[in-house]
Amino acid sequence: MHGGPYTGRMIVTIDGVAASGKSSVASGVARALGIPYVSSGLLYRAATLLGQEAGLDLNMTAPLLACLREHPLRLEPLAAGNRVWLGQRDLTPDLHSSAVDRGVSVVAAQPGVRTWVDDQLRALTPPFVAEGRDMGTNVFPQAPAKFYLTASPRVRAERRSRERPEDVAAIEAALIQRDALDTTQSAPAPDARVIDTGPLTLEQVITVITQQLPAP
């Protein structure tokens, strides 16, 4: 097992379906290695919130990208938890609402928005743990350590129900719908290790991953 701090320039990618545990696991792996983690989903969520607050039609790429140029967002990849800033305003507390959950897939489906996110991620200096949907396939295909998290919709809905006001059945239905909308960019990389987190605790998932990492 690798014991941090991690001094190499390695990128670890952790992709997976909604509420499979990506950010909690990425944060734990990053802390074990003493490096930051990067939450790509937060940028899609922040773009969605900005569009919603500006009253934009989220299906229209050009006005959204113009809005993002006018109001640049900054991802702060802290190991304990990523934050997104709009100037001095911390958007993070508003990014996990059910309203953003509902709008984000439409925003993330647009190639122009994906390029806006990808450019910001590729500008970051490794080492880091990157989590999302397409970190191992599209953004960092050269990463030497790739993981893909799954769990049944019911397990994921039960976990998320501890963080959302809606009941488990409503959350499960919304997760299944978002899984369907996100399928295009959510395939595991061929060289990713797939982990079903359903029967595991958070700590066990983190240990499985850190045990498989190559030496720096």
Ligand SMILES: Nc1ncnc2c1ncn2[C@@H]1O[C@H](COP(=O)(O)OP(=O)(O)O)[C@@H](O)[C@H]1O
């Ligand atoms: N075995 C597990 N693996 C990962 N997360 C778990 C596990 N058990 C419970 N959780 C919890 O599931 C919730 C959802 O995880 P999160 O990191 O927000 O997922 P994602 O980033 O994929 O949406 C968190 O509260 C996390 O602590």
Ligand SMILES: Nc1ccn([C@H]2C[C@H](O)[C@@H](COP(=O)(O)OP(=O)(O)O)O2)c(=O)n1
């Ligand atoms: N690399 C990524 C990350 C997220 N997305 C999309 C897909 C998701 O519906 C939203 C939000 O992602 P996030 O990882 O924050 O969502 P979950 O926590 O898994 O519910 O963004 C994406 O298309 N590509």
